[in-house]
Amino acid sequence: MLALNIKNETSRLRAVVLGIAKSNGGIPKVADCYDPKSIQHVLAGTYPEESAMIVEMEAVAVILKKYDVQVFRPNIIENYNQIFSRDIAFVIQDKFVKANILPDRDQEIEAIHSVISKINPANIIKLPEECHVEGGDVMPWNEYIFVGTYSGEDYAEYITARTNVAAVQAITALFPERIVKSFELRKHNTIATENALHLDCCFQPIGRDKAILHKNGFLVEKEYEWLLNYFGKDNVFEIDKEEMFSMNSNIFSISEEVIISEKKFTRLNTWLRGNGFIVEEVAYAEIAKQEGLLRCSTMPLVRD
Template identity: 65%
Template sequence: MQLNIQNETSRLRAVVLGTAKSNGPVPKIEEAYDPKSIEHIKAGTYPEESAMVTEMESVAKVFEKYDVKVYRPDIIKDYNQIFARDIALVIEDKFIKSNILPDREKEIKAIQYVIDQIDPDKVYKAPSEAIHFEGGDIMVHNDHIFIGTYKGDDYSDCIVARTNMKGVAYIQSLFPNKIVKEFDLNKSMKDPRDNALHLDCCFQPVGNNKAIIHKEGFRDVLDYEYLVNLFGNENLFHIDKNEMYNMNSNIFSIAEDVVISEKNFTRLNTWMRSNNIIVEEVPYAEIAKQEGLLRCSTMPLIRD
């Protein structure tokens, strides 16, 4: 397999899509990794497996419509394998295994059959457990690589901080010719409306040099202003706290002019259509209860 990912929006040809089958029982509060899941566990509204399977199959049907090759993980019994973006990423022709929460190591083994189709010289794993990064924090945008991180002193105690500055440096070492720009994100284990779990929870390029952004997701206003200057304020769709909470920035592009989005994102979907983007609407509100959406559950392998 010849990998190729240069940005977030070029025509998609092959992708890993997670699975909600055999997702396991509702986790205990102490087993949850994010405040939104905890909120739904406490409220008794944590999503049911059958609903999540249906939602993910609706995405698979959209990929089929656009002739995208879809790989699904091998099923691990009673295990959450929805968020394929967390476990690895592709930049250019390199497949990079994430250094993720130790409890989730099994997930990468469930796509080993995909990795086996890639040139072993193009498969990378960070050399140290002290190097942390997950795919949701990393976006390639042509000559840029954007990386979400957390620079707070309490990083080691912050379970919602998934990418550290050592992770940023590691990615930089693999792509010395790219502009690697890190963004210090707001984190909260208490309130999901104040928690940018990954960069794609508060920012994502879409269409032709446009992007969705949540200003309050950034700890440093200069990071936000960097993106305003790069894209142009007129090309940014600003989302509020509730829209971030509902994961409006976590849509997924099949092409510059085709996007998969949640059907309830009325304001966003209207804006995209006004910019000549075809919006394929799917139900994904149940999966969103785990603080992840369409980008989180997909890991692109090949774009034109």
């Protein structure tokens, strides 16, 4: 059995589900895209090729295994995008919470049955149907659970709005001993630089007391300022609109000291090393064209 344990984003990683790019399904039609960045690349003829994405993901698998992390992969569904394993479920403490994601993607959870079968059934939670949530919006951080959401009355009009208030309330009820703090995210269906698809597209805690942050990803300035004050300005790496678009906040922590990052994030990677982090660089720019990066394609199961 898998003894699930996730209390934060950065404790030493022991087991993870890494998505898979094989049999990805080719270039989607614009009408079938879930985010503005994918649409942009489909229209420009620059949508990533499967072969390039396979190489990028396997490089991450090599690094995870280098650090003795147990790596699980989904079973391959023919012609189906299974890269972003973070979306389909998330672990908090010893609970495995199935996400209610876009209906077109519901096969993805079935493809990790081999993982789910190793979990105590009492610890597997399916939220009520009215709760919309994806793992990219959910961040356990010690006594807190940070959740990205959108509560506007026009929620249904945004395909980019992935976690609703009902889900925030359900998570609050599930983990009464934690402080659930939600953040309103800026949503846009067609302009990627104005869209925070998930909380991890504009924010991520790193190390013990630091964070990456993008102000414009937050609809409510005082919520952004709360994070800035909580971590402290000297501990925050602020990214600009282009760095947000390139997914600079979507790196992935193997431990409090070791981070996997995109090799083109030169400003960020220099700052990380200057703050004592070990940075394992990979090429991930092709996968980033789908508005997701390293955190999006990993689902941590066990951390120390």
